[in-house]
Amino acid sequence: MRGQKQRKQFGKFLVNLTLLFIIIIWTVPTLGIFVSSFRNRTKIDTTGWWAVLPHREWQAVSELDPKSLGLDPDGIMEIEGISGTFDEFRAGVETPDGKRLTWLGNKRLGRIEVQEQVWAVDWDFSLDNYRQVLGGQDFEFKRPDGTVEVVPGDNMINAFLNSLAVAIPSTVIPILIAAFAAYAFAWMKFPGRRTLFIMVVALLVVPLQIALVPILRDYKALNLNGTFLAIWLAHTGFGLALATYLLYNYISQLPRDILESAFIDGASHFTVFTQLVMPLSLPALASFAIFQFLWVWNDYLVALIFLGGNPEFELVTQRMAAIVGARGQDWHLLTAGAFVSMLLPLIVFFSLQRFFVRGLLAGSVKG
């Protein structure tokens, strides 16, 4: 018995260890840019972000003057029992007792630094990157050698507001329209009910690429291109089939007697829908809302096509993709910007995770 218990404990330990390993792999990518977004611009560019972890680093402890030691940089030099050429000392020569000798400067006016390895952490965090990526002005940036460089920032705050103006209506509108339709499919009798519902389900399969060219032509004809209305309607159109289907599944399962007693009391369909069905369907509405919100907020293709021409209306995803394209090495902007763009989805996600999982289990998968 005891052996079995031990084996069980060992098994659990192994499970925990493997899982921990996977979690670390899954988390490190996000952690990397999160940490970097608080690091100084030059630091991001010259050291890996893992320098924030304790690591061994060379630090100067004393300096030697080559002249007073009587060294000739053109030949073989001997310093503290170590000999080498100028180029070797330039790159740094390690002594047997763990020190490193490095020649700094040129041959004539150089000095030799004696360095020792010490434990170090690179904890110089600030919100500067966020200020730069949000604020939109140019920033004066002091290089380590003292020179000043002007670095253009980015105007993410504008894109953030635009994304809000796109994502909130693009979430509410399809849900409202789908809920009305789902109610009608579930609780009203009308000719063509079955045919229309089959059409809704059939349209689940249509990828949105199909619609882009014709809709873009319509928008051009209607002069709608580059407006909020255009993109709300597009997201409504592309999300509606799934929303109607999912809400129908839920609304048609509501207890029949509650609705019937309301009708007997003389309530109209509109009243039953707004006062009874909507509140009762709240869990389903919430889980689809989260999906649609995340989908719209994170969408890039639809925004690229229907808002593409107008920089005033750029969304966070477009802004980020534009920075990747034009200034892909500006990691101080990219890391901070990526986190700004993730902020809202992560909040929604963590605060409403329960509904999100529910929605997933119900088949919230875009066709």
Place this chain on the structure above:
Amino acid sequence: MNLPSNEVRRQTSSGGILNKIGHVFLAVVIPLVSFFILYLGFLFLRDSKASREIIVLVAIIWGVGGVGLLYWVFNWLVEKLPDPWKGRLLPFVFVGPAVAILSWYLAVPTLRTFYISLFDRNGPPADLNFIQQLLSGSFVGPANYIAVFTEDLMLQAFRNNLMWIVFGSTFSVIFGLLIAVLADRSSFEKLAKSLIFLPMAISFVGASIIWNFIYEYRPAGETQIGLLNSIITSMGGAPQAWPQWVAVAPWNNLFLIVIVVWLQAGFAMVLFSAALKGIPEEMLEAGRIDGANEFQIFFRIMLPSIQGTLISVWTTIVIFTLKIFDVVWVMTGGQFGTHVIATQFYRQTFTNRNSGFGSAIAIILLVAVIPVMFYNLKQFREQEAF
């Protein structure tokens, strides 16, 4: 709440002709005023130079409130009608907008896209009628489809998409299942699931930035700030710009596929985890008493019981990878041999402005998605998950 309709009946029965006119007047004026307000809102949003915050606020109120207002107005109008008409029209007030939008945005475009795909790069000439269009020189018949299946870049895109489907879905399913099984037995299930799940909230563009940072390349000899190259160089290897590494093509696609596995494993995990928890404990216990080890229990009991979920997760990710666009577009733009069907669609339609070719690609994409999606829907229906 049925008060208003009672009131209407009482008033009409009293028969005042003025009353009737008043009602008709109201029935015209209220919708007109509503439409006018909505139109003003539209103009404000399109042309206003107000500060961004105000525009955003107005947009949200106008968009959300406007839709509610429209439903209210139409319902109000129909409720004013005599009973038989009311019963006939009301369902269409409810279902009409959804059907109209779905027709405009999905049903009709499918036919239109197919029609456009039969024409050359400018599509059907707009100034001709249907018959003239078909007889005009712009009509090319199946030529676009032939081109889709013969052009080099398209063939490359098909090959890459196949890699996406095979590797993307398989690895997502394997990792999702592995994590679900491990998390179920671990001491920190909730934390583990949340962390694995977290990437699902991140956009493709965000994920591309995250992984670009992992893949960041500096020439050999310089300090590598990308994690992968840093590990490689510390082990004595040569740094690479991984997704752009043409020498190993087509396998450089795998460095993009990893991103989607990273994003989708959480999705697979959640569904598998729920399915695994649905397996009755007695069944597993019975297996253990019969002397089965954990591996046998996994392969002989667990896997068969979650088969339905396994298939629907797999098909879902297949559809997802079939339509993959953002990751490739942001990471490589389709260069270095990484084009997929959706990036080709974008390139042909919007960069090359060849709408005939682009539409043909879209139709091919639809045809590829249909069988998988139907299978998927059937699975979900059978599970009756909601």
